[in-house]
Amino acid sequence: xxxxxxxxxxxxxxxxxxxxxxxxxxxxxxxxxxxxxxxxxxxxxxxxxxxxxxxxxxxxxxxxxxxxxxxxxxxxxxxxxxxxxxxxxxxxxxxxxxxxxxxxxxxxxxxxxxxxxxxxxxxxxxxxxxxxxxxxxxxxxxxxxxxxxxxxxxxxxxxxxxxxxxxxxxxxxxxxxxxxxxxxxxxxxxxxxxxxxxxxxxxxxxxxxxxxxxxxxxxxxxxxxxxxxxxxxxxxxxxxxxxxxxxxxxxxxxxxxxxxxxxxxxxxxxxxxxxxxxxxxxxxxxxxxxxxxxxxxxxxxxxxxxxxxxxxxxxxxxxxxxxxxxxxxxxxxxxxxxxxxxxxxxxxxxxxxxxxxxxxxxxxxxxxxxxxxxxxxxxxxxxxxxxxxxxxxxxxxxxxxxxxxxxxxxxxxxxxxxxxxxxxxxxxxxxxxxxxxxxxxxxxxxxxxxxxxxxxxxxxxxxxxxxxxxxxxxxxxxxxxxxxxxxxxxxxxxxxxxxxxxxxxxxxxxxxxxxxxxxxxxxxxxxxxxxxxxxxxxxxxxxxxxxxxxxxxxxxxxxxxxxxxxxxxxxxxxxxxxxxxxxxxxxxxxxxxxxxxxxxxxxxxxxxxxxxxxxxxxxxxxxxxxxxxxxxxxxxxxxxxxxxxxxxxxxxxxxxxxxxxxxxxxxxxxxxxxxxxxxxxxxxxxxxxxxxxxxxxxxxxxxxxxxxxxxxxxxxxxxxxxxxxxxxxxxxxx
DNA sequence: GGGTCTTAG
DNA sequence: CATTCTAAGACCC
Numbered sequence: 001x002x003x004x005x006x007x008x009x010x011x012x013x014x015x016x017x018x019x020x021x022x023x024x025x026x027x028x029x030x031x032x033x034x035x036x037x038x039x040x041x042x043x044x045x046x047x048x049x050x051x052x053x054x055x056x057x058x059x060x061x062x063x064x065x066x067x068x069x070x071x072x073x074x075x076x077x078x079x080x081x082x083x084x085x086x087x088x089x090x091x092x093x094x095x096x097x098x099x100x101x102x103x104x105x106x107x108x109x110x111x112x113x114x115x116x117x118x119x120x121x122x123x124x125x126x127x128x129x130x131x132x133x134x135x136x137x138x139x140x141x142x143x144x145x146x147x148x149x150x151x152x153x154x155x156x157x158x159x160x161x162x163x164x165x166x167x168x169x170x171x172x173x174x175x176x177x178x179x180x181x182x183x184x185x186x187x188x189x190x191x192x193x194x195x196x197x198x199x200x201x202x203x204x205x206x207x208x209x210x211x212x213x214x215x216x217x218x219x220x221x222x223x224x225x226x227x228x229x230x231x232x233x234x235x236x237x238x239x240x241x242x243x244x245x246x247x248x249x250x251x252x253x254x255x256x257x258x259x260x261x262x263x264x265x266x267x268x269x270x271x272x273x274x275x276x277x278x279x280x281x282x283x284x285x286x287x288x289x290x291x292x293x294x295x296x297x298x299x300x301x302x303x304x305x306x307x308x309x310x311x312x313x314x315x316x317x318x319x320x321x322x323x324x325x326x327x328x329x330x331x332x333x334x335x336x337x338x339x340x341x342x343x344x345x346x347x348x349x350x351x352x353x354x355x356x357x358x359x360x361x362x363x364x365x366x367x368x369x370x371x372x373x374x375x376x377x378x379x380x381x382x383x384x385x386x387x388x389x390x391x392x393x394x395x396x397x398x399x400x401x402x403x404x405x406x407x408x409x410x411x412x413x414x415x416x417x418x419x420x421x422x423x424x425x426x427x428x429x430x431x432x433x434x435x436x437x438x439x440x441x442x443x444x445x446x447x448x449x450x451x452x453x454x455x456x457x458x459x460x461x462x463x464x465x466x467x468x469x470x471x472x473x474x475x476x477x478x479x480x481x482x483x484x485x486x487x488x489x490x491x492x493x494x495x496x497x498x499x500x501x502x503x504x505x506x507x508x509x510x511x512x513x514x515x516x517x518x519x520x521x522x523x524x525x526x527x528x529x530x531x532x533x534x535x536x537x538x539x540x541x542x543x544x545x546x547x548x549x550x551x552x553x554x555x556x557x558x559x560x561x562x563x564x565x566x567x568x569x570x571x572x573x574x575x576x577x578x579x580x581x582x583x584x585x586x587x588x589x590x591x592x593x594x595x596x597x598x599x600x601x602x603x604x605x606x607x608x609x610x611x612x613x614x615x616x617x618x619x620x621x622x623x624x625x626x627x628x629x630x631x632x633x634x635x636x637x638x639x640x641x642x643x644x645x646x647x648x649x650x651x652x653x654x655x656x657x658x659x660x661x662x663x664x665x666x667x668x669x670x671x672x673x674x675x676x677x678x679x680x681x682x683x684x685x686x687x688x689x690x691x692x693x694x695x696x697x698x699x700x701x702x703x704x705x706x707x708x709x710x711x712x713x714x715x716x717x718x719x720x721x722x723x724x725x726x727x728x729x730x731x732x733x734x
Numbered sequence: 735g736g737g738t739c740t741t742a743g
Numbered sequence: 744c745a746t747t748c749t750a751a752g753a754c755c756c
Contacts, residue, residue: 050743071747090746111748136743136750253741254744287753306751315748351735366745372736418748423735 041186042303043142043193044216047121047205048225049089050138052079054117055106057202067104068096072317076108080225109316111137120201122306125193133213134306138205141213142193143303148185164191165207165228168219170238180232183209187230194228214299215239217250236297243268249294256291259283271295308424312345314338315355315418324399324408327417331398334419335391339383342421348380349421352394354401357416368416371401375421384427394419 047053051069056062056079066082068075068091075091085100096103108114118137125132131143164187178184190207197203207228208220218239219231231239243249245266247257259282265271272295279288293299314334321327331354342349353372360366375383375397382390398419406412 046743074746076747092746109748115749134750138743251741255740309750311750313749317747353736360745367738370737374735416748420750 040143040145040211041148041182041189042210042213042216043144043186043190044208044210044213044220045121045125045140045142045190045193045197045205046207046217046220047138047203049077049079050118050203050205051077051108051114053203054114055108057117058113059106062104062106065104066100066102067106068093069108070105071107071109075105078103117201117203121197121203124197124200126305128193128196130305131303132305133303135217139217141216141303144186144189147189148182151185151189152181163187163230165209165230166223168222168229168231168239169235183211183230183232187228190228190230194226212299213301213303214250214294215297218243240268240272240295240297246271246291246295249291251294252291256283260291268295308345308347310424311420311422312338312341312349312424313353313418313420314341315416317357317416319415320359321414321417322412324402327402327414328395328399330417331402331419332391332395334417335394335398338419338421339386339391339394342383343386345424346384347424347426348384349375350380350423350425351375351421352397352401353418353420353422354398354405355416355418355420356402356405356414359413359415361413368418369405370418371404372420372422373397373401380425383421 052062052067055067055069062079064081066079066085066087068078068082068087070076070093073093075087075089075093075096077089078087078096082096082100082103085103087096087100087103091099093105114137118134121138122132122134122140125140125142129142129144129147133141135141163184167187186209190209194205194207197205204226206220206224206226208216208218208222208231209228210216210219210231211233215231215236219229222229240249245257246252246260246268247254249268249271252260260266260271263274263278263282265274271292274292276288276292279292282288283291314337316330316334321330351372352375353370355368355370357366357368375394379390379393379397381387382393406414
């Protein structure tokens with residue numbers, strides 16, 4: 001997991017955060033009109049040090065101390081206090097301790113809480129628009145083209161607004177800014193979504209707004225903690241040209257980079273200009289075209305809704321395992337927890353796989369070996385129904401597979417075991433309004449719901465994903481009640497769980513603005529009413545009275561951001577880093593001689609407001625305002641009582657605007673929640689559980705047609721849903 | 735469909 | 744370099 005690549009990335013930030021001040025006369029920007037209007041508007045979200053944030057929500061006391069999340073002997077990620085002290089992701093625990101003796105460590109091998117929070121983020125985003133694709137636990141892509149179009153149709157005002165957050169640029173003329181109104185609108189939507197994630201889930205993160213997944217991802221980390229950046233078409237070449245090497249291109253991993261290097265290709269420019277035919281020889285036509293396009297900043301792949309996981313696995317690594325008994329015991333442990341997850345998921349696995357890793361001595365180049373086999377229907381049923389017999393039978397099955405790989409009559413030395421269920425089959429359908437339908441992928445025809453209906457109108461490109469869209473829409477449509485009704489929720493700052501609820505039509509911000517009376521309640525409205533120099537994100541966290549005050553004096557003199565020349569504490573210097581040879585390699589014909597501060601890259605207005613906010617923001621607290629209440633914490637390690645299910649309570653998007661009173665708008669403030677007495681938490685959880693929709697559905701996928709480049713596929717076609725609800729309502733449906 | 739390789743976080 | 748603990752897709756038989 002290096003999912004944590006995310007954050008800090010010391011060096012990576014450099015390249016992208018470079019900003020060049022182009023001299024007035026560059027051939028690029030300012031006067032070109034040959035830049036075609038963006039077709040799609042794609043967002044990329046990347047949570048800040050995700051695991052660490054989840055841990056801080058579970059235990060607010062952690063916010064005040066430097067700590068790292070440890071998996072075995074590695075610090076997989078850490079909070080910002082730890083970063084300030086020199087700790088980085090993927091650092092050895094021993095090294096981190098030397099560097100920072102007071103570093104606290106939180107065990108992170110159990111991914112349960114991270115996984116759950118990860119899905120909440122995805123589901124929250126899906127409630128606004130179904131086109132959400134997950135990338136690991138902490139990143140999501142979203143195609144908001146339809147949302148943007150709708151907003152532009154209904155409100156002419158949008159044309160007049162500026163970008164929210166930063167604009168990646170090396171000196172674009174301000175005038176140019178408005179030549180990309182769709183991206184500008186996209187930046188506002190991104191800001192609202194980040195605000196929603198923050199208010200509903202208590203998480204901060206970065207967003208990138210661009211015309212493709214590639215570009216959105218590349219630009220999102222430009223300004224690191226908790227900020228967003230929009231990439232304009234005229235800056236694309238500069239951005240890709242700034243990458244330090246081909247390995248920085250998403251999709252070009254170690255092996256590919258190695259092969260490229262063998263061809264003398266090291267820089268992105270090398271790859272851009274290398275004869276395609278030669279690449280084809282080494283990589284094959286499709287991959288060759290693909291990687292060269294990526295180097296050129298071209299990416300046609302669509303955002304493919306991820307849907308429920310296609311496999312569930314559990315693994316553990318260790319120094320040495322050399323007896324069958326140990327293996328058997330470990331397999332049992334792994335299976336036991338995996339079975340719990342499988343049971344909650346509700347789907348029935350048709351395939352079981354056991355994977356091992358042998359000690360890197362005999363077994364060459366490190367690798368894993370696996371054996372898999374079908375799961376009999378009989379056992380499969382026990383798995384889904386939670387029958388305890390399943391464990392024993394699966395352990396036996398696993399051992400059979402184990403013996404196929406390892407000759408136990410000889411010495412062996414394993415360093416890892418993994419058990420995996422795949423080929424997940426959804427069981428019977430659930431009631432129509434169920435959440436399950438939310439994840440369902442099929443249902444052709446009707447796409448009536450509002451939110452979705454719009455999607456149906458997608459002008460461009462979504463053709464291929466049409467099927468998914470429809471499927472999702474349907475789910476949405478199915479949504480019958482309106483969980484988000486103001487009255488119902490809020491009893492405790494909480495409201496009905498709603499996985500499903502989110503998808504509900506009204507969930508969409510714009511929807512509201514479109515015609516409904518509820519417009520006024522939408523996040524959108526709220527945000528747009530904020531004083532120009534206030535970050536909606538922060539605003540929301542302020543006490544109501546302060547909010548009022550700010551609204552009254554909308555034009556308070558903005559303090560010059562501290563953030564300014566520097567950027568956040570996290571990586572200030574780097575952004576300005578003088579040593580950007582990259583610059584010189586830039587293909588673009590600009591005079592980018594003068595690197596400038598990050599700020600410069602922003603249009604003045606946008607910039608000003610961002611910065612002011614930032615300064616404000618940074619100190620006060622980025623993450624959670626509510627945070628510190630004192631919770632009796634025995635040790636920093638203490639955390640919530642473990643309830644299996646605290647998972648899915650969800651939120652109501654639209655309630656954002658009222659968040660102030662409820663503690664959380666339609667939702668629960670995670671921090672607050674964590675501070676409630678365990679009994680109360682449990683009670684709430686069980687209440688939520690009754691309706692909570694739970695997961696995603698199965699999706700057996702088949703292939704549809706293919707599109708030329710890149711993978712497009714994913715939409716499952718048939719699938720019914722398996723939903724946890726089943727477990728609650730239908731004891732043992734098969 | 736089984737199994738490996740690659741990429742990714 | 745991987746290291747951790749996952750998850751997915753491409754591509755072989």
